Amino acid sequence: MGLEIYTLDEISLSNKEVLEILNKIFVYDHIDIELYRRTIELDPNHSNNEFFFFTENNEVIGVAYLVYLKEKTKSILGGLNKYTDHIWLKLLGVVPGKEELLENIIDYIEDYAGRNNKKIIHIYGYAPFYFAPGIDRRYEIINRKLFEKGYELESKVVNYYVDMDEYYVPLEALWLQERISREGYVVRETGIDEYDRVTTWIKEKFGIIWGLESLITKNYECSGIIIVENKEEEIIGFNTYGASAPYRYGPVGVWEKYRGRGFGKILLHYTLNKMKKLGLRIVEIPWTTHLFYYAGVPGLYRIRLFNIYVKKIN
Numbered sequence: 001m002g003l004e005i006y007t008l009d010e011i012s013l014s015n016k017e018v019l020e021i022l023n024k025i026f027v028y029d030h031i032d033i034e035l036y037r038r039t040i041e042l043d044p045n046h047s048n049n050e051f052f053f054f055t056e057n058n059e060v061i062g063v064a065y066l067v068y069l070k071e072k073t074k075s076i077l078g079g080l081n082k083y084t085d086h087i088w089l090k091l092l093g094v095v096p097g098k099e100e101l102l103e104n105i106i107d108y109i110e111d112y113a114g115r116n117n118k119k120i121i122h123i124y125g126y127a128p129f130y131f132a133p134g135i136d137r138r139y140e141i142i143n144r145k146l147f148e149k150g151y152e153l154e155s156k157v158v159n160y161y162v163d164m165d166e167y168y169v170p171l172e173a174l175w176l177q178e179r180i181s182r183e184g185y186v187v188r189e190t191g192i193d194e195y196d197r198v199t200t201w202i203k204e205k206f207g208i209i210w211g212l213e214s215l216i217t218k219n220y221e222c223s224g225i226i227i228v229e230n231k232e233e234e235i236i237g238f239n240t241y242g243a244s245a246p247y248r249y250g251p252v253g254v255w256e257k258y259r260g261r262g263f264g265k266i267l268l269h270y271t272l273n274k275m276k277k278l279g280l281r282i283v284e285i286p287w288t289t290h291l292f293y294y295a296g297v298p299g300l301y302r303i304r305l306f307n308i309y310v311k312k313i314n
Contacts, residue, residue, distance in 0.1 A: 003061075003104055008051035011060075021053075021060050025093040028136045028304070035131065035245045039090070042216060042244075043129035045070050054094075054105055062094035062105050067126065068118060087118040088126040092135070092142065099141040106149050110313050118313070125154060125308040128213035128244050133157050133287040134306035143307055151309040159304040160285040164276045166299035167283075173269035176262040184231030185263075187270050189224055198225055201235045206253045213251055216243045222278050226271050228254075228263055239267040241275055249275065249285045264293075272297070 013021070015033060022031045040046050045067040054062035068087040089109065094101055113121055123146065124134050134157060135142055177187060190198050195218050203211025217223035223242030227235050237254035249271060254263045275283050285294055287306075294300065 002056070003101060004055045005108065006053045006055065008048040008053070011053050013053075022063065022091070025063060025095055026091070026131075027096065028138050029132055031131055038216075038244055039129050039131055042219070043067065046129075052108070054101065054108075056098075056101070060095075061098045062101060063091055064089060064105055064109050065091035066109065066112065068116070085117065085119040087113045087116070087121055089121070089123045090126055090129070091131055092123055093139070094142075099145070102142060102145045103149070106145065110311075114313055121151075121311050121313060122154070123151065123309040125310070127209050127287070128216065130244065130287075132306060133159070134308035137305045137307060146309050149311070151311045154308045154310040155289070157287050157289055157306050157308065158291065159287065159306070160294045160297070160300055161302040161304075162272065162283045162285065162297055163299040163301045164272075164280055164283060166301070167272060167276055168298050169269045169273050170296075170298065173265055177266050177270070180228075180262070180266065185236070186229050187266060188227065188229075189274075190227055192218065195225075198227060198235065198238065202238055202253070205255055206251070210251045210253065213243045214238070214240045217241070220246070222246060224274075226267060226274065228267065237263045237267055239271040241271050245284070247275075247280050247282060247284050249283050250287075268294075268297070 008018075015036065019031060019033060019036060022036075023029070040051075047067075047070075050066040050068075052064045052066070053060050054064070066087055066089055069084055092105070092109075094105065110121065124130060124132060134155075135146070137143060180187075195215065199211050199215045202214050214225055217225055217240050220242055223246070224240070226239045226241070228237040230236055235255075236258045237252075239250065239252040241249055243250075252264065252267055252271070254267070272283060285297075288294065
């Protein structure tokens with residue numbers, strides 16, 4: 001029996017069964033139920049009919065999860081209309097030992113994209129509803145196969161991981177916060193009734209995607225947005241936590257004219273300390289190119305490297 005293809009609707013698996021399959025394939029990723037639910041259920045572009053399972057002899061040996069901008073999303077995120085001919089993979093992988101089937105899966109993806117009038121494929125680079133920023137560089141055969149199939153390296157990013165048993169707020173961050181407090185600045189958590197004002201500011205200063213990712217935190221009891229305000233009560237910086245996963249830090253940003261004065265470091269440690277108080281054992285600082293900025297965080301114990309790819313297709 002050859003390779004057969006089923007959608008999430010067609011394969012009739014429970015969430016538990018899907019998780020077992022995904023973690024068998026993605027041995028470096030550890031996809032839990034909360035990440036799975038948020039990545040699928042919150043994504044307005046998700047469709048069960050674009051989550052493909054590839055089987056051989058009635059056993060799932062590979063997955064490819066695709067998304068593209070749906071009409072309802074275009075109306076919400078009008079600024080992204082230029083991406084209507086783009087398609088993103090959120091997952092691509094095979095069971096270890098079945099890598100020879102990758103080419104068939106990639107060919108199917110490209111054919112599906114073409115039939116849906118998509119001209120550009122991204123793997124992964126899909127924010128904010130993502131399992132991982134890109135392909136972990138330890139999946140060496142997948143990375144090599146994408147290179148052979150003509151995919152270009154769009155960017156390299158890293159995830160940092162912080163052991164919260166070892167984390168503490170450095171004195172430098174405490175001194176900085178004391179200094180800005182004397183200058184009239186306030187660091188605090190956003191109230192639920194302030195979300196429209198705060199997320200609108202984030203969207204205006206840092207773009208639609210970060211605005212949307214910050215808004216997600218409104219759905220969860222142990223997620224939130226930290227802000228810094230000046231004495232005129234203008235927002236000058238923000239830091240979210242627990243958006244696309246309970247243990248994920250960020251995004252974080254400081255208004256350009258206030259950068260270089262320590263506000264980013266204050267937000268970093270205020271937020272990490274908040275996450276520690278909420279009982280998180282490990283915190284993930286995802287999808288960053290700031291290789292040195294986070295290197296001094298107490299408790300930092302692990303770095304993962306990811307490749308994000310793109311390809312134009314006929």
